[in-house]
Amino acid sequence: MSLLSxxxxxxxxxxxxxxxxxxxxxxxxxxxxxxxxxxRILPDQILLxxxxxxxxxxxxxxxxxxxxxxxxxxxxxxxxxxxxSAKLLEEQDDVSFWSTSESYRxxxxxxxxxxxxxxxxxxxxxxxxxxxxxxxxxxxxQTRPLPALTGWLDQQxxxxxxxxMLDMYxxxxxxxxxxxxxxxxxxxxxxxxxxxxxxxxxxxxxNLWIQGGVxxxxxxxxxxxxxxxxxxxxxxKWNRRFAYVSSTHSxxxxxxxxxxxxxxxxxxxxxxxxxxxLDSVVARSSEEKKRAEHFANSKLYDDYYDxxxxxxxxxxxxxxxxTGWRQLEAMGLMSKGNxx
Amino acid sequence: xSVGIIMLxxxxxxxxxxxxxxxxxxGCPIVVHADKNVVPSAYNxxxxxxxxxxxxxxxxxxxxEWGTWxxxxxxxxxxxxxxxxxxxxxxxxxxxxxxxxxRPVQELIDYLAERxxxxxIESATTSDVPWxxxxxxxxxxxxxxxxxxxxNRFLFDKYVAxxxxxxxxxxxxxxxxxxxxxQWWCLxxxxxxxxxxxxxxxxxxxYFKKVWIPDxxxxxxxxxxxxxxxxxxxxxxxxxxxxxxxxIFYDDHLQLLRRSDCFVARxxxxxxxxxxxxxxxxxxxxxxxxxPNPGKIDRIFAKAVERRMRxxxxxxxxxxxxxxxxxxxxxxxPYAVFEGFSDLFENFERWLAKVTGARVHGHLFAPERAEFAxxxxxxxxxxxxxxxxxDYNPRAFxxxxxxxxxxxxxxFQMGPRDVIKDIQWDIAKDxxxxxxxxxxxxxxxxxxxxxxxxxxxxxxARLQRIESKHLEVLRSPWTKARVRxxxxxxxxxxxxxxxxxxxxxxxxxxQFGLSEVPKMADLTGFGQFLQNLKNQxxxxxxxxxxxxxxxxxxxxxxxxxxxxxx
Numbered sequence: 001m002s003l004l005s006x007x008x009x010x011x012x013x014x015x016x017x018x019x020x021x022x023x024x025x026x027x028x029x030x031x032x033x034x035x036x037x038x039x040r041i042l043p044d045q046i047l048l049x050x051x052x053x054x055x056x057x058x059x060x061x062x063x064x065x066x067x068x069x070x071x072x073x074x075x076x077x078x079x080x081x082x083x084x085s086a087k088l089l090e091e092q093d094d095v096s097f098w099s100t101s102e103s104y105r106x107x108x109x110x111x112x113x114x115x116x117x118x119x120x121x122x123x124x125x126x127x128x129x130x131x132x133x134x135x136x137x138x139x140x141x142q143t144r145p146l147p148a149l150t151g152w153l154d155q156q157x158x159x160x161x162x163x164x165m166l167d168m169y170x171x172x173x174x175x176x177x178x179x180x181x182x183x184x185x186x187x188x189x190x191x192x193x194x195x196x197x198x199x200x201x202x203x204x205x206x207n208l209w210i211q212g213g214v215x216x217x218x219x220x221x222x223x224x225x226x227x228x229x230x231x232x233x234x235x236x237k238w239n240r241r242f243a244y245v246s247s248t249h250s251x252x253x254x255x256x257x258x259x260x261x262x263x264x265x266x267x268x269x270x271x272x273x274x275x276x277x278l279d280s281v282v283a284r285s286s287e288e289k290k291r292a293e294h295f296a297n298s299k300l301y302d303d304y305y306d307x308x309x310x311x312x313x314x315x316x317x318x319x320x321x322x323t324g325w326r327q328l329e330a331m332g333l334m335s336k337g338n339x340x
Numbered sequence: 341x342s343v344g345i346i347m348l349x350x351x352x353x354x355x356x357x358x359x360x361x362x363x364x365x366x367g368c369p370i371v372v373h374a375d376k377n378v379v380p381s382a383y384n385x386x387x388x389x390x391x392x393x394x395x396x397x398x399x400x401x402x403x404x405e406w407g408t409w410x411x412x413x414x415x416x417x418x419x420x421x422x423x424x425x426x427x428x429x430x431x432x433x434x435x436x437x438x439x440x441x442x443r444p445v446q447e448l449i450d451y452l453a454e455r456x457x458x459x460x461i462e463s464a465t466t467s468d469v470p471w472x473x474x475x476x477x478x479x480x481x482x483x484x485x486x487x488x489x490x491x492n493r494f495l496f497d498k499y500v501a502x503x504x505x506x507x508x509x510x511x512x513x514x515x516x517x518x519x520x521x522x523q524w525w526c527l528x529x530x531x532x533x534x535x536x537x538x539x540x541x542x543x544x545x546x547y548f549k550k551v552w553i554p555d556x557x558x559x560x561x562x563x564x565x566x567x568x569x570x571x572x573x574x575x576x577x578x579x580x581x582x583x584x585x586x587x588i589f590y591d592d593h594l595q596l597l598r599r600s601d602c603f604v605a606r607x608x609x610x611x612x613x614x615x616x617x618x619x620x621x622x623x624x625x626x627x628x629x630x631x632p633n634p635g636k637i638d639r640i641f642a643k644a645v646e647r648r649m650r651x652x653x654x655x656x657x658x659x660x661x662x663x664x665x666x667x668x669x670x671x672x673x674p675y676a677v678f679e680g681f682s683d684l685f686e687n688f689e690r691w692l693a694k695v696t697g698a699r700v701h702g703h704l705f706a707p708e709r710a711e712f713a714x715x716x717x718x719x720x721x722x723x724x725x726x727x728x729x730x731d732y733n734p735r736a737f738x739x740x741x742x743x744x745x746x747x748x749x750x751x752f753q754m755g756p757r758d759v760i761k762d763i764q765w766d767i768a769k770d771x772x773x774x775x776x777x778x779x780x781x782x783x784x785x786x787x788x789x790x791x792x793x794x795x796x797x798x799x800x801a802r803l804q805r806i807e808s809k810h811l812e813v814l815r816s817p818w819t820k821a822r823v824r825x826x827x828x829x830x831x832x833x834x835x836x837x838x839x840x841x842x843x844x845x846x847x848x849x850x851q852f853g854l855s856e857v858p859k860m861a862d863l864t865g866f867g868q869f870l871q872n873l874k875n876q877x878x879x880x881x882x883x884x885x886x887x888x889x890x891x892x893x894x895x896x897x898x899x900x901x902x903x904x905x906x
Contacts (some may be wrong), residue, residue, distance in 0.1 A: 143592040148609055155585055162656045195721020195744035198729075199656055199738035208661055212736075217724045224732035231658050260661045264668045266651040269659035318722045332655040332743065338581050338648035340642055 017252040020243040024115030025271035027107055031077065031098040031116065032123055034086065038073070038121050045072025046146050047238075049117060051110030053079040053204050055132035059088055059232070059278060062132055067094070069136070070145035071128065075121060077105050077113045078183075087302045104293040119169040126150040129248050130234050130272065136163060136272030137325050139336040148234075152339055153268075160166065160251075161235035162259030163270040166192050167214045168322065169277040169314035174250045178279055185275040186322060193217060194320040194331050197230065207231060207250035207257035214314050219304045226300060232272060233259055268337030271328055277314060286310045343368050343449050343526075344429035346418040346461045348411070349437035350375035353386040353609035359504035360390060362620050366445030368397040369426040373414045376403040392768075397421055404487045410549065411523070411555040428461055429542035430456060433526045438607035439576060440589075448575075448603045452526070459531050459567045462521030462574045463560040480552035481518040510550070513543045519564055521844065523555040524576035524606065525564060534566035535559065552807060577602035582645045594618055602632040634708055644755045654743055656736065670735065670770040671742035675750040676846055677773055678819075680781025682753045682829065684836070685858035688752070689713075695856070696846045698749035705734070706756035728760070734763040744771070749846060756782055756806035768813050773821035776842050779811060780804075780828045780883025784861055787869045797876050807882055829884030832860065 048071045052059070063074065076097040078086055090095045098190065100113065107113050118127060126146070130136060131153065136151060138161075153161060167191035170177040177188035197212035210231035221228035232248045236256060244251045251257065261267045288304035292298035320331070328334050345363045349356045349372055360370050372390070374383050378401075390396050399418040404410040415434060431452045441448070452458075452582055466477045483503045487495040502508075512518065527535075538544070544562060548554040563570060577600050578598060581585040586607050589597060591614040597605050608615055636812070651660045654672025664670070673864030676698070682688040693700040693713070702711030707718075710725040717725050724730075729815050730737045756759060782803045786796050814823045823843070826838060836857065867886040874880070 053821075099727070107402055144590045144609075145611075147611065148588075148590060151609070152588060152729060157582075162658045193722035195740045196723045197657075197740070198733035199658075199661060200733065201661060208658060210658060212729075214722065216729060217718070217722060217726075221724060221726035221729050224729050260657075260659045261580060261648075261651065262663045262666065263649075264651050264662040264666045265649045265660065266647050266655075266657075267659040269657070293436065310597070316718050316722060317716075318718045320722075332652060332657050335657065335659050336647065337659065338644045340579075340581075340587050340644045 006299050011253055012181055013204070013254060015243075017241070017243050020115065020245065020252065023108070024112045024119060024243065027102075027112040028116040030100045030107070031113055032100065033076070034097050034099050035090050036096050036098075037093070039073070040094070041073045041121060044125075044147075046070060046126045046128060046150060047072065047076045047122055048129055048334070049076075049114045049122070050074070050132060051077045051079055051104070051107075051114060052081065052085060052132045053087060053104065054081045054083040056081070056083045056085045056274060057179065057181045057278070058132045058185070061093060062135070063095075063185060064182075066128070068145070069141065070147050072109075074282060075117050077110060077117070079110065080340070091251055094208065097137050099335075105296070105298075107195055109247050109294070111247065112315040113211050118242070119240045124241040125238055126153075126235060127238040129244065133275045134165065134232075134234070134272040135275060136234060136270055137328075137334075138163070139325060139329060139334065139339060140270065141270075141325060142310065149339075150235070150237070159237045160233050160256040160259055161268070161270065162208075162211060163232050163234055163272045164197070165213075165230040165272045165274050166328075167234055167274045167277065167314075167332060170191050171200075171315045171319075173311050174277055174308075175279045175282045175311045185278060187274065189273075189275055189277060190322045191315055191319040192322055193245070195232075199226075199231070202250070205250045205254045205257055206246060206256070207233070208216050208260055209249075215304075217316075218312070218314060219307050233257060234272060235270075246273060266337055268334040268339050271291055271325075271334045273322075281308060282311045342426075342429055342447075343431045343433055343452055344422045344426055346415065346432060346434050347372045347437055347439075348375075348404070348418075348420060349386075350371065350378060350416060350435075352437060352708045353382060353389070354750070355608075355610045355616065357386065357389050358616060358620060359435075359437070360395070360396065361442060362441060363445060364393045364395055366449070366557055367395075368445060368449075369397075369422070369429060371397045371399050371418045371422045371425075373399045373418045374401055375414075376401040376762045378403040380749065383485070385411045393556050397425055397768055405491065407485075407489050409549045409554055411828070412558045415555070415559070416536065420536055420786055421872060423529060423533055423536070430529050431526055432529070432532055433604075434524055434574070435576065435604060436524070437608055438526075439604050440606070440608045440615060441602050441604050441709075442577070442597055442600070451603070455571075457530075458571050459527045459563055460523035460567045460571045460573060461527060461560060461563050461567075461573050461583040463572050464521055465517060465569060470496060471778065476897055477503075481557070483513060483552070484508075484510060484550040485552040486550055492795060510547075513547050514540060516544075516561055517564065519560045520557045520558055521560045521572065522576065524574050524578060525563075525602075526575050528567075529558070531563055531567045532756065535562045538562070538565075554771065556664055575603050575632060577605040577632070578607070579634075579762050587641065589615065591661070592852060596637050600634050600636055600637050625863055633741055642791060654739055656739055657883055669772055670766055671739050671772045671815070673742055673746060673749075674772045674774060675752070676753050676842070677752060677767060677775045679754045679776065680778030680828065681776070683755070683781040683784045684778055684861060685863055688858050691856065691858040692751060695843055696749065696751070698751050701750065701752035703755065703758050703803070704738075704752045705730070705754060705760055705763060707757070707759055710737070711753075731759055731762070734759075735766050738763065738767065746888075751846070756803040756810065760806070763814050764810055765818075768819040768821050771820040773823050774845055775814060775823045775843075776838075777811070777814065777825040778828050779807060780880060782807065783828075783880055783883055784863070784866070785869065787863075787866055788861070793872070793876070799880050800873055801878050802879060804878075804880060804882055827882065827884030832863075835860070 030219040048066055074095040076089055078097055078099045089095050119298055163182045169191050170188045171191055193214045197210055199210040200300055202209050208231045211227040213230055216227035223316050231251050234248050242251060283303045285308035342384050363370055387491055399421045402410045402414040404414055474700045487499060489496045548558045589608050591612050653669045689700045700714050701713045704710045709727050710730050712719045714726055723740055786800055868886045870880050870886050
């Protein structure tokens with residue numbers, strides 16, 4: 001019986017994947033190429049995919065960080081920015097970008113758009129799919145750039161790499177610390193919650209549903225089920241038949257979601273440092289509340305946006321101050337696995 | 341007299357060239373074997389790049405598929421060429437394109453000159469050393485392996501299964517004893533030429549062609565036939581992970597590699613500029629004349645295997661989520677759970693913290709909130725006291741709490757009033773838990789309460805039902821926690837001894853025994869209270885037998901003595 005239901009599940013998920021791929025195919029018409037430099041992509045280069053909206057503030061550091069990690073080419077979808085993001089991207093030699101003013105939510109939070117670009121350009125490459133406010137770090141990232149990691153993953157015959165999204169916040173009210181574009185956001189966002197994460201395994205996609213952290217502690221303590229999902233699979237050796245399901249939390253085929261060990265051992269994993277809580281978040285939250293583009297049932301998150309708009313302090317006595325990846329490794333927020 | 345280097349190259353030619361120049365500059369002749377899979381343009385460019393060096397030769401190219409004969413054939417051709425072309429070579433050192441000399445080449449030459457008759461080749465019999473990964477230790481010599489595992493995994497597996505089914509066994513020729521070891525060796529001219537010129541070589545070659553991973557056994561076995569003196573170790577530092585895949589060295593391994601004192605290391609990440617710069621441009625080095633000692637850095641690799649296979653106990657994270665039964669403990673450290681003690685003793689938590697030095701929480705699973713020690717609303721690791729967050733995933737709550745407070749013993753209270761339904765099994769099955777129960781002590785609070793008797797009766801019935809279920813859990817055969825259960829009546833007869841035992845187990849040794857006992861609640865009339873419940877048809881039995889009349893084991897009202905000084 002369980003064999004039968006397994007087969008049934010595999011069948012359903014296969015069709016689900018085809019449906020998602022088809023969606024991506026249809027949504028390609030919403031994309032307008034502004035600067036297409038994809039002809040410059042070299043065979044083994046690591047590609048980065050991202051959907052952005054008004055991220056001129058974060059992009060300089062974002063680009064610098066991922067460039068120094070060895071990303072070869074950036075592919076952006078610009079969802080109607082009006083803050084000069086487009087101009088900024090246009091000036092970069094290693095950036096291709098497309099623009100659209102269609103709905104972010106209806107594109108499954110940009111996944112459909114990126115899905116098309118991944119089908120077209122990602123096949124056979126290691127692809128990193130992150131938001132502009134997500135900075136990936138992993139064990140030894142300062143001495144071993146991404147090609148070292150992906151080379152090792154190839155050797156280990158691993159196709160995907162998991163990460164925890166770690167909300168970084170300042171000590172004090174959010175608006176009190178002003179961020180200078182280009183500088184490291186972690187000069188001010190240097191605090192995080194180290195040990196309040198909850199995880200469960202999703203029975204269908206087999207991904208880990210991780211929740212918790214500062215947002216659950218402050219904004220969702222009465223309805224924890226609604227707390228944001230923090231587990232992600234941002235780095236994948238892409239095949240044109242793959243498809244992200246919900247944001248980058250899970251993807252199909254589902255074997256790619258198994259970035260964790262179930263026998264008690266530790267696999268390698270990283271952390272996405274989340275720079276959402278820069279001072280600009282306060283002003284942005286009321287706008288996001290109006291746009292209602294970030295959650296499937298956006299109405300349910302009004303309180304959350306209201307709380308953010310009131311310039312709250314996320315810091316508490318038990319917050320931990322960020323000192324580097326070794327600290328996160330020791331705290332069990334990431335693992336070296338067997339990557340010595 | 342000198343050392344000849346055989347380099348097996350298939351990728352990263354710029355690095356191979358760099359290393360070849362390094363060897364060559366020290367006077368070592370080199371024979372390069374390039375994999376036949378290398379595209380002609382890359383190969384020709386490589387040959388051109390090395391053409392200015394007089395002592396470099398290129399041997400006949402073979403197709404090298406991991407685990408197959410090609411690598412041995414390549415080594416044979418290259419060795420032949422080396423011995424024929426460079427007659428003054430006494431030791432032949434087998435290296436790959438991703439090998440990096442760690443010490444000045446002259447040190448290696450001197451080292452080998454002092455040991456002119458010694459062959460350095462790791463070589464052990466399969467029966468003695470259970471090294472192999474994947475199960476083929478003896479079978480790799482007694483089955484046939486015509487299919488490459490990497491390319492034809494299906495055929496490989498099926499062919500093995502069939503041979504096992506029909507119990508096929510190959511005959512090992514001439515009674516040689518199969519040996520295995522690292523494929524990176526350093527042999528003397530005498531031994532190597534004896535192997536290559538052996539009249540029986542066609543027999544051996546035919547046999548080893550169908551052995552699994554012959555590059556780890558061909559020379560290792562045949563060297564045993566001819567060598568005068570074998571040092572069974574490799575001069576090349578090369579580490580393998582739990583799947584038998586070679587560890588790769590990066591820039592941050594610089595100090596580690598220095599510490600090993602090995603002559604050569606493999607394999608080096610081609611873009612590890614710092615390593616290549618440091619080791620290839622190091623002028624003369626320190627001339628330490630020390631023995632290579634790869635053992636010095638073994639610990640770090642052993643730890644990696646441990647981390648990958650067993651993980652950190654009590655940690656749940658995005659890359660460690662053990663299924664039930666494989667977690668090796670829900671929590672990472674021992675902790676103590678007290679049930680009923682804070683009901684019976686008025687100042688139990690403060691007293692316990694004082695005598696044990698542990699962190700003593702209140703009822704962590706209380707319905708209103710998690711009662712952290714010192715009334716904290718957020719504790720270590722920013723763990724919140726919110727009841728709904730806690731109850732959303734109580735397993736995560738308890739494992740996080742114990743993980744966040746590593747190094748400090750945690751104690752907390754529990755009772756039938758708490759939300760224990762979803763967590764009691766997990767705690768009972770956790771070998772780190774030390775659970776001490778005073779059954780029925782919840783009645784003390786009801787006894788002291790100011791509620792209507794009908795409500796008390798109802799509440800008593802509810803709590804008794806929950807606790808008796810809970811006791812069943814604690815007494816079940818699946819329980820791994822250290823459980824002690826007393827009825828309340830039994831306990832107050834002689835509280836000191838059990839208390840002492842519990843405190844001792846928590847760890848902090850108190851040489852003089854307990855100097856203070858906690859203050860017991862005033863139980864005058866408690867017996868009558870229980871009798872009243874009984875009279876109402878609700879039989880409280882978990883607390884044991886309390887006589888109705890004032891008796892000896894109740895605290896004596898005439899001589900109140902809250903603290904007992906020994």
